[in-house]
Amino acid sequence: MQPTHTSADRGRAALGPALELVHTGAAPTRSALTSALGVTRATAGAVTCELEALNLITVDSRPAGGTRGRPSHRLAVDPSGPVVLAAQIHADGFTVALATLGGALGPHRDFPLPVPASPERVLHAVVTEAAALIAADPRRCVGLGLAVPTPVALPDRTAVAAMYLDWPSGTPVGDLLEQQVAAAGLSVAVDVANDANLAALAEHRHGAGRGSRHLLYITSGHRGVGGALVVEGKLHTGSAGLALEVGQLTVDPDGRLCPCGNRGCLDVEADPPALLAAAGREVDPARPLLDQTRDVLADAAAGDARARGAVEHVTDRLGLGIAGVINILNPDRVVLGAFHSALLVAAPDRLARVVAERSYWGRSGQIPIAPAVLERSELAGAAELAWAPVLADPLGVLGG
Numbered sequence: 440m441q442p443t444h445t446s447a448d449r450g451r452a453a454l455g456p457a458l459e460l461v462h463t464g465a466a467p468t469r470s471a472l473t474s475a476l477g478v479t480r481a482t483a484g485a486v487t488c489e490l491e492a493l494n495l496i497t498v499d500s501r502p503a504g505g506t507r508g509r510p511s512h513r514l515a516v517d518p519s520g521p522v523v524l525a526a527q528i529h530a531d532g533f534t535v536a537l538a539t540l541g542g543a544l545g546p547h548r549d550f551p552l553p554v555p556a557s558p559e560r561v562l563h564a565v566v567t568e569a570a571a572l573i574a575a576d577p578r579r580c581v582g583l584g585l586a587v588p589t590p591v592a593l594p595d596r597t598a599v600a601a602m603y604l605d606w607p608s609g610t611p612v613g614d615l616l617e618q619q620v621a622a623a624g625l626s627v628a629v630d631v632a633n634d635a636n637l638a639a640l641a642e643h644r645h646g647a648g649r650g651s652r653h654l655l656y657i658t659s660g661h662r663g664v665g666g667a668l669v670v671e672g673k674l675h676t677g678s679a680g681l682a683l684e685v686g687q688l689t690v691d692p693d694g695r696l697c698p699c700g701n702r703g704c705l706d707v708e709a710d711p712p713a714l715l716a717a718a719g720r721e722v723d724p725a726r727p728l729l730d731q732t733r734d735v736l737a738d739a740a741a742g743d744a745r746a747r748g749a750v751e752h753v754t755d756r757l758g759l760g761i762a763g764v765i766n767i768l769n770p771d772r773v774v775l776g777a778f779h780s781a782l783l784v785a786a787p788d789r790l791a792r793v794v795a796e797r798s799y800w801g802r803s804g805q806i807p808i809a810p811a812v813l814e815r816s817e818l819a820g821a822a823e824l825a826w827a828p829v830l831a832d833p834l835g836v837l838g839g
């Protein structure tokens with residue numbers, strides 16, 4: 440411990456913020472990093488040297504850009520540097536992939552859920568496949584992040600209302616995951632969070648939410664509707680991690696029955712089964728729900744009147760929900776994921792009109808509504824969760 444604050448201390452404090460700027464692509468050069476951090480060129484130089492020594496970034500000293508201004512070193516994440524393991528549990532199975540800094544996911548592997556109603560069995564399978572992927576890669580793995588389709592209460596990391604997984608409410612998913620990771624002999628930091636929250640974080644850092652200050656994210660991938668708010672780059676968690684559970688907003692008091700016991704929640708009025716029901720189609724349990732919604736959207740685009748009516752009905756319900764949330768939260772951008780992104784593409788004018796009619800702040804379309812752009816936002820978000828300790832203190836995690 441240094442007795443006084445030296446420039447080295449200031450440099451260490453800047454390592455995390457600097458790494459995040461390179462990680463998100465916000466600082467492609469050292470001069471961009473210098474101005475974004477508000478530090479001297481000497482400090483920025485020391486910080487980039489340190490991050491390069493930790494194998495986190497590369498510094499290319501050949502001048503970037505044209506002839507205007509002072510040439511600056513180019514910064515990029517180091518592709519041979521450490522990786523994290525991203526995992527996602529969803530209604531159709533689970534997925535694992537390795538991820539580098541910069542938001543890039545390696546090839547992902549999909550597996551069915553063994554005994555879906557048993558959290559222990561499911562988490563054991565996830566960790567077994569994760570360990571195999573880590574063992575097969577020469578790079579150092581420094582964290583494991585898991586996205587789950589249930590609210591996760593903080594600080595205990597318990598899954599509450601895991602309605603679509605049939606897990607007991609209050610399942611200590613964080614502790615169970617840590618036990619499985621320890622039993623597998625992995626020494627990596629572990630964390631778990633709600634899938635919609637993580638997708639929002641990934642879209643904010645690497646996707647359609649980049650640059651927004653108050654990003655509202657709403658999505659539906661299988662059953663139910665998830666939401667999240669990213670404020671100034673940080674997830675808004677509420678007092679216990681349960682903020683933005685927009686699925687339980689009532690958008691039709693006489694609507695479809697929800698697993699929560701109420702009728703007409705956004706969860707059951709604007710998810711894939713809602714579209715299939717409105718189109719008069721049975722859910723095929725053997726096929727992913729998103730694929731089945733794509734059939735309805737394609738039929739609607741081809742002129743099928745019943746399919747088009749279903750798309751409009753569900754778009755209107757979604758619009759009511761979005762408008763209600765906009766009125767309360769005053770976001771500067773709305774990003775829609777998965778099924779909702781497809782609905783937006785299918786009926787952009789209708790969704791914008793419903794939101795404008797029902798939302799005081801959304802009038803005249805001042806709040807852009809955009810589709811998510813990342814291929815697998817939830818999995819990318821699980822990687823962001825795994826990177827969190829490194830981004831907070833790169834030297835603390837990697838320097839030992």
Ligand SMILES: [Zn+2]
Nearest residue numbers: 687697699704
């Ligand atoms: Zn409900």
